[in-house]
Amino acid sequence: MPEVQVRKRLISVEETFHEGGPLASKPLRRATAVAVIRNPYAGHYVENIAPFMDDLKPLGLEMAKALVSALGGDAKAVEGYGKGAIVGSAGEIEHGALWHAPGGYGMREVLGGAKAIVASTKKVGGPGSRLDVPITHINASYVRSHFDSIEIGIADAPRADELLLALVMTTGGRIHARAGGLKASEIKGEDGLR
């Protein structure tokens, strides 16, 4: 069983007060947690990579907890989430897909069972690559005000034999959301969509 070796971790919190419009009564907060780990499959083709997903679960949980704490400690304040991965150049895109299950598991665990699929993206890239991580409402994917994204990246990662793994959480929708569609106040939150 390959061990999860973390080289680096980055937590960021962004607080937006306005974007040219009226000052928000409650600033929007968006947090990202990024971990840089060794890619145990870098440099060669390995058929059976799936077991690594279980190894990554504690990391997913740790990062999800760090996000809630960075947003103030109350899991109930979290309204949006997303995840992503950048695979270093000696790995394959499929290695990034290993993050889907443990990343989603970690966030659902701390949020107490969010219903919506966790929006995600991934790519292969070099150090300093940036990734626009998509964000949607945690209980209803169609909530239009919560369609969002946040850019992440670290200047010196991922190296060729590394994986950069990201989770993101937000406390609300876009700061001046006014493009209509399903509202957070209108959702049923049962099927994960509406």
Place this chain on the structure above:
Amino acid sequence: MSAKIRKIATFLEETRSEMGRPVDPPTRRAAAVAVVENPFAGKYVEDLSELMAIGEELGELLTQRAVAALGISPAKVESYGKAAAVGENGEIEHAAAILHPKLGAPVRKFIGKGAALIPSSKKRGGLGVALDIPLGHKDAAFVRSHFDGMEVRISDAPRSNEIMVAVAVTDSGRPIPRVGGLTKDQIKGEDGLR
């Protein structure tokens, strides 16, 4: 007049290993970045005192935020740095007015000491520009293990009429320092140099 802040972001970076060698305890550094309106964008203004006042206000706010992100008592800060990026309708002198005359005093007041110059960098740039914040030991600029830099960026800043201002603090030097020079346990910390 006080700063018109659109956004504040904090970054906490933790290095746990380097080249496969554990870094224990991890080195940790944090940066707080504010995106503020540039009151002088698009015109030449001789008297920049309004920006100096904004610098004073941000010195206090950003230092508090960055130290809070590290989760340490202010006295435990080991190194610091500051930087600013001016949007395309401003001049580099605007960054100088924010950074140099008044920003440092509240930084030093908050962390309790700070005999050394606060290393700084500035630039003019567009949205998503990377700021490389130089870092140096807070009481003795010649401590070689603490010569460092931290890259931060915000994908949607600075807009043309904005200025991005950053303060970075650490509780440590580089991950595995081994290029000699003055060490932190050898310093007097009186003249700011040694």
